[in-house]
Amino acid sequence: MASTSRRKRPPNADLARLIENCGASHKSLALRINRLAGLAGVETDYSHTSVANWCRRGMIPRWPVPVLLAQALGERIGRPVPLSEIGMGDARTPAADTGLGFPRDRADAVREATSFWSFVNRRDFLTGSGFAVSAFSTPVTRWLVAPADEAADLTSGKQVGKADLDELKDAADEARRWDSKYGGGNWRASSVTVCLQERAAPLLRGSFSDEVGRDLFSVTAELSRMAGWTAFDVGQHEVAQRHFIQALRLARAGGDVQLGCYVLTTMAMQSLLRGFGTEAVDMAQGAFERSKDRAAPRVLAFTKLIEARAHARERDARAASRALAASEDLLGRADTTGGPEPVWIDFYHHARLSADAAEIFRDLKNPRAALAWNQRAAAMPSGVFTRSVGMRLAIVGTAHLQDRELDRGLDLGNRSVDILARVRSSRARDYVREFTTALTPWRGEPAVRDFLHRTRTELGVRRSADAPAG
Structure with a gap:
C-alpha cells in the first residue's frame, strides 16, 4: 500500500530502534497492523517489506496507519507509544495521550475530558497505544490520595439546572438498559459518547451551585463510565481505558467517593480481563479500603466480588474464597439494613x-x-x-x-x-x-x-x- 510521502526521506532510525528493542519481526508487526486496521474498518495489506520501507527509507504510511503502528508497538512493550517516538510525530492525529490525563486542578480536568470527547467520536480517532495497565498508575494513585474535590461550583456560562441533570440521568439509565440487553455495540449504548460531547461538555462549562455541580459531575462521570464499558464490551480497550480515567476524575470532582470506588472497580475488571490479574487485585483492594467508610455495602460488595475474580484468574483459591465470602457478607448487610443506594448498583x-x-x-x-x-x-x-x-x-x-x-x-x-x-x-x-x-x-x-x-x-x-x- 502506498505511502502519503513520495519525496526522499532519511531512514527512520527511531522506528527501527524501537522495533529492534521490542523484539518484533517485520512480518509479525505487519500482520498485527493489518488486524488492527480491520477492527477499525480500514482495509490494509501490509507486509514485512512495508515495515522495512518505513524504517530504511523513512516512508510514512497513510493515515491512520501511523497510530496503528504505534499501538502494535505499545502492545509489545506494555506502555503508550506516542507518534513522536516512532518518528511520525507530524502525522495528522490528536495528541497520543488525549484522555489519559488525571489533572489535579478541576478546571484542567474538565478541559481534559471535553477534549477527549471531542476527538473520540471522530471516525479517524485511533489512540495508537492500545491498552496499557501502566496508564492507570497516576489516576489510581491520585484518586486514592484525594478521592473528592473540596468544591464543585462554577460561574461561567449558561445556568445549569435540574432539567439538565434529569436529561443526563435519563441518558445514563437508558444506556444501561440497552447495554444489558443488546451489548455495547448497539446504537443506543454507543450514543453515550455523543451525549457526552454535545450535552455534557457544554454543561460542564456552564454556571452552577456547589450542590448542582456535584450532581452534574457525578452523572457525567457515570456517563463516561458507561461509555467506557460499552467500548470495553466491543473490544475497543484503549478507548475504554480513557473513558474510565475521565470517569474517575469526574467522580472526584463531584465528591462522589462511592461512584469513584465503582469506577475504579470497573478499571480493575478491565485489567483482569486483559490479563493483569495482580494489578486488578491491587486496584480492587485500594478501592475498597479508600471507600469502606463512605460507600454503601452493596457497592463495597461488588468491589470484593471483582477482587475475588482477579484472585481466581491468578489461581489463588484461598484469596478468591475469602474475597467472595466478604462480598456475600456485605450483600447480606445491604439486604438487612437497607438505606440509600445509587441506582447504578441495583444489578448486584x-x-x-x-x-x-x-x-x-x-x-x-x-x-x-x-x-x-x-x-x-x-x-x-x-x-x-x-x-x-x-x-x-x-x-x-x-x-x-x-x-x-x-x-x-x-x-x-x-x-x-x-x-x-x-x-x-x-x-x-x-x-x-x-x-x-x-x-x-x-x-x-x-x-x-x-x-x-x-x-x-x-x-x-x-x-x-x-x-x-x-
Missing part, C-alpha cells in the same frame, strides 16, 4: 454473586464448586439480560466440560451461541472462545466439529490456539 444481588462465583470456580478449575454455585443463581430472563445469560451459559458449559460431561456442555454451548449471535459484544465472544478451547480433548468428535464450525460462521470465534496473536 445474591443471584449475580452466585453466577459470578460459578465463573470464579471455573477459572480455578473446580467444576463441582462452579456447578454448585450455578444452582444457587436464579435464572435470568433472556429478554432483559441477553448478554449476561449467554455468557453464563458458556461459563456453566465450560464447567461441565471440565467435569468431563461433553453432551451437557455442548447443549449449553449451543444455547449460548443462540443468544450471543444477536448481541454485539466481543467480551461475550471471549467466553465462547474459552468454551471452544475447553472442547480440545474431543475435537475429533463430529458434534464438536459441527459446533466449532457454527461458532466460526455465526460468531467469528475460533479456538484460542487457532486465533491470531494479539
Whole structure:
C-alpha cells in the first residue's frame, strides 16, 4: 500500500530502534497492523517489506496507519507509544495521550475530558497505544490520595439546572438498559459518547451551585463510565481505558467517593480481563479500603466480588474464597439494613454473586464448586439480560466440560451461541472462545466439529490456539 510521502526521506532510525528493542519481526508487526486496521474498518495489506520501507527509507504510511503502528508497538512493550517516538510525530492525529490525563486542578480536568470527547467520536480517532495497565498508575494513585474535590461550583456560562441533570440521568439509565440487553455495540449504548460531547461538555462549562455541580459531575462521570464499558464490551480497550480515567476524575470532582470506588472497580475488571490479574487485585483492594467508610455495602460488595475474580484468574483459591465470602457478607448487610443506594448498583444481588462465583470456580478449575454455585443463581430472563445469560451459559458449559460431561456442555454451548449471535459484544465472544478451547480433548468428535464450525460462521470465534496473536 502506498505511502502519503513520495519525496526522499532519511531512514527512520527511531522506528527501527524501537522495533529492534521490542523484539518484533517485520512480518509479525505487519500482520498485527493489518488486524488492527480491520477492527477499525480500514482495509490494509501490509507486509514485512512495508515495515522495512518505513524504517530504511523513512516512508510514512497513510493515515491512520501511523497510530496503528504505534499501538502494535505499545502492545509489545506494555506502555503508550506516542507518534513522536516512532518518528511520525507530524502525522495528522490528536495528541497520543488525549484522555489519559488525571489533572489535579478541576478546571484542567474538565478541559481534559471535553477534549477527549471531542476527538473520540471522530471516525479517524485511533489512540495508537492500545491498552496499557501502566496508564492507570497516576489516576489510581491520585484518586486514592484525594478521592473528592473540596468544591464543585462554577460561574461561567449558561445556568445549569435540574432539567439538565434529569436529561443526563435519563441518558445514563437508558444506556444501561440497552447495554444489558443488546451489548455495547448497539446504537443506543454507543450514543453515550455523543451525549457526552454535545450535552455534557457544554454543561460542564456552564454556571452552577456547589450542590448542582456535584450532581452534574457525578452523572457525567457515570456517563463516561458507561461509555467506557460499552467500548470495553466491543473490544475497543484503549478507548475504554480513557473513558474510565475521565470517569474517575469526574467522580472526584463531584465528591462522589462511592461512584469513584465503582469506577475504579470497573478499571480493575478491565485489567483482569486483559490479563493483569495482580494489578486488578491491587486496584480492587485500594478501592475498597479508600471507600469502606463512605460507600454503601452493596457497592463495597461488588468491589470484593471483582477482587475475588482477579484472585481466581491468578489461581489463588484461598484469596478468591475469602474475597467472595466478604462480598456475600456485605450483600447480606445491604439486604438487612437497607438505606440509600445509587441506582447504578441495583444489578448486584445474591443471584449475580452466585453466577459470578460459578465463573470464579471455573477459572480455578473446580467444576463441582462452579456447578454448585450455578444452582444457587436464579435464572435470568433472556429478554432483559441477553448478554449476561449467554455468557453464563458458556461459563456453566465450560464447567461441565471440565467435569468431563461433553453432551451437557455442548447443549449449553449451543444455547449460548443462540443468544450471543444477536448481541454485539466481543467480551461475550471471549467466553465462547474459552468454551471452544475447553472442547480440545474431543475435537475429533463430529458434534464438536459441527459446533466449532457454527461458532466460526455465526460468531467469528475460533479456538484460542487457532486465533491470531494479539
